[in-house]
Amino acid sequence: MNSQRGFTLIELAIVLVIITILIGGLAMPLSAQIQARRIAETKKTLEEAREAILGYALTHQTSGSPPRPYLPCPDTDGDGREDRPGNECTKQSGWFPWVTLGAAAQDAWGNRLRYTVHADLSSKTNGFHNDSAPPPGAWNQVCSEENCPVVDVAADVPVVLVSYGANGRGARNVNLPFGSPTPALPPGTSAKEIENLDADHRYVSRPPSKPGDAAGEFDDLVVWLPFSVLINRVCPAGGCP
Ligand SMILES: [Ca+2]
Ligand SMILES: [Ca+2]
Numbered sequence: 001m002n003s004q005r006g007f008t009l010i011e012l013a014i015v016l017v018i019i020t021i022l023i024g025g026l027a028m029p030l031s032a033q034i035q036a037r038r039i040a041e042t043k044k045t046l047e048e049a050r051e052a053i054l055g056y057a058l059t060h061q062t063s064g065s066p067p068r069p070y071l072p073c074p075d076t077d078g079d080g081r082e083d084r085p086g087n088e089c090t091k092q093s094g095w096f097p098w099v100t101l102g103a104a105a106q107d108a109w110g111n112r113l114r115y116t117v118h119a120d121l122s123s124k125t126n127g128f129h130n131d132s133a134p135p136p137g138a139w140n141q142v143c144s145e146e147n148c149p150v151v152d153v154a155a156d157v158p159v160v161l162v163s164y165g166a167n168g169r170g171a172r173n174v175n176l177p178f179g180s181p182t183p184a185l186p187p188g189t190s191a192k193e194i195e196n197l198d199a200d201h202r203y204v205s206r207p208p209s210k211p212g213d214a215a216g217e218f219d220d221l222v223v224w225l226p227f228s229v230l231i232n233r234v235c236p237a238g239g240c241p
């Protein structure tokens with residue numbers, strides 16, 4: 001008697017159903033894993049960008065007496081180099097000057113990082129020092145809500161860096177040529193994300209939320225450099241009189 005036999009159609013159907021369920025179960029976690037990896041990669045990129053800014057301050061000094069360190073200007077024309085026609089920055093907010101700083105040019109979604117810096121601290125005339133209170137001027141505020149009703153995340157920070165996250169809304173993709181009539185991916189309608197795009201000195205940092213959530217869509221990644229950290233790292237033990 002021949003003990004071997006083929007699968008019946010019913011058995012084949014059951015196997016196919018099981019395989020389909022298994023693939024479906026694996027597919028979602030896989031995309032979530034890829035997203036989590038990109039977020040972790042971008043957080044690392046932002047941390048390295050912040051270190052590169054500190055490295056610049058450690059190697060650049062004003063010509064005055066005493067010489068004082070200063071921070072890099074934003075890149076505003078897209079070549080990755082800081083835009084400083086004389087001693088001052090062209091603008092206080094633009095793109096992270098990755099060429100000048102020898103750092104990563106983009107986040108894990110292929111978009112540029114936004115970089116905002118305090119005017120006096122990036123001035124090649126003024127620089128910064130640790131023998132007085134922080135200079136006046138437009139300091140950056142980081143809050144958990146748009147419009148900063150309460151500055152509850154970080155107050156008066158010299159530097160803010162932003163990745164526009166997985167949705168990339170408002171970001172400049174690295175493949176977009178400069179001078180293009182559409183310089184950025186269109187911003188969305190989320191007030192919290194728009195706060196990270198407009199021209200004021202207020203930024204939002206908070207946990208991510210989806211488009212349908214009560215808080216509105218938010219997936220930006222934001223890091224900042226407090227003035228105290230800047231002084232401690234660049235001017236330890238009163239090193240910048
Ligand atoms: Ca430039
Ligand atoms: Ca975003």
Ligand SMILES: [Ca+2]
Nearest residue numbers: 195196200202
């Ligand atoms: Ca803002």
